Amino acid sequence: MGLRLLVMKFGGSCLTDGDSILRAAELVRDAFNRGDGIVAVVSAMKGVTDRLLNMVEGSLRGEDVREEIESLRADHVEATRRAVGDVEVRGEVERIVTTTISELERVLTAIGYLEEVTPRSRDYILSFGERLSTPILWGAIRSQGLKASWMTGGEAGIVTDSNFGEARPLMENTRLRVEAKLKPLLEKGIIPVVTGFIGEDLDRVVTTLGRGGSDYTATLIGEVLGADEIYLWTDVEGLMTADPRIVPEARIIEEISFEEAVEMAVFGAKRMHPRALVPAMRAGIPVVIKSLRRPEVRGTRITGEVKIGEGVVKAVTLVRGVGLLNVQGLRMIGMPGVAGRVCQLLGRKGINIFMISQSVSEANISLMISKDRLYQAESLIENALLGTGLISDVYVEEDVCVVAVVGAGMRGTPGVAARVFKAVASRGINVRMIAQGSSELNISFVVKEEDGEEAVRAIHQEFNLSGKT
Ligand code: ADP
């Protein structure tokens, strides 16, 4: 094994074409030649997971998606030609791509006939993005003269429960299997190239960890193998004070603690899986976020150290794809346990609650949940509680988003909330709901979807996060 062990995850955002995959392979080669042991974790190429989701929807509507499948094939074959220099290896990768695409076509055809998709088959289809990109990086690394072996997350030993779409790793099994599979390869100087995002349940059925899950795959493997560092290569130069697409003058945060970064991830920064940093935090392994295009830029280093003193607010993020579920009823007043029952009902169905607030009068509870579960949650509550007379109305609001202000320095600093809300109000934006976690690491609030970006800019400016004076 090498001097150090590095897990290098390549994000879909930066895997745009064959040239970028070639660059990824060169980074792996350089690190390997410095004497480091490497595990590469690979996301689907940019936009592919969304394209797969659209194909599922199209097939369900009875549309012919052969054209989309063909363009997916063409893109991956083209990427292979550019990234994989060795002719023999290239042929091997092209055959894998072709076989994988035929399999995808068969599954989508079946869905078209059945006009039905289960969470299990949806996960299976989503796994094709990573199963197409990973062999290409594998081929590119081998073309650099290194030994490598590619495998799915399940084959690498990531074992999960069967909660398709958002599967949770079973750590005991994962620990055993990942060690047994990857250690011997590393000892032989072979680079494991693993699909991100996907695992396998105990029956060996393919599962996915949830959107943005490749980061999670990387930290899980890093934890199990006791890696020295985990690199998340992406299309931005680090974790930034805000999404650069919303605030062009956003700045790179050079150092940040796990606590703060987790808060940012939960609230949508870098579209990272909310639990992705947990394994690294547990194991105390630094996570470095860097740009594949500009690897010379230092990027962001996430470690266990909390550095306050760099301003109270570190970052401001925007969460889309959420909605409000409002539960109303005068009879809730003074009736203990209604909020508890609502949460329990949702929890049993695996519907995650991001935020909850209850008005002082207790006649209203608002819950923030993922938009794609909103209507399911509404009927769940209606069916269970309307008949009881405890509540009189349930309704949803779709056109909302959450703005989260993050920074360890907010802890115990008075007046931060006042500044936040004043800045937002001065732009004429109405705040619908507020929550401050007891950690005091973040203040989050709900505004109309169309106001979200402006609210982010207002706060970025108020706390001078771009560092301009
Ligand atoms: P990857 O595919 O590498 O995992 P993602 O698309 O998941 O990358 O995340 C990177 C994207 O996250 C960037 O392109 C950027 O637009 C967005 N983003 C949102 N908020 C932030 C933030 N605070 N810092 C950095 N990137 C952010």
Ligand code: ASP
């Ligand atoms: N390809 C998956 C997604 O788009 C996983 C990832 O990129 O992290 O969500």
Ligand code: MG
């Ligand atoms: Mg991502």
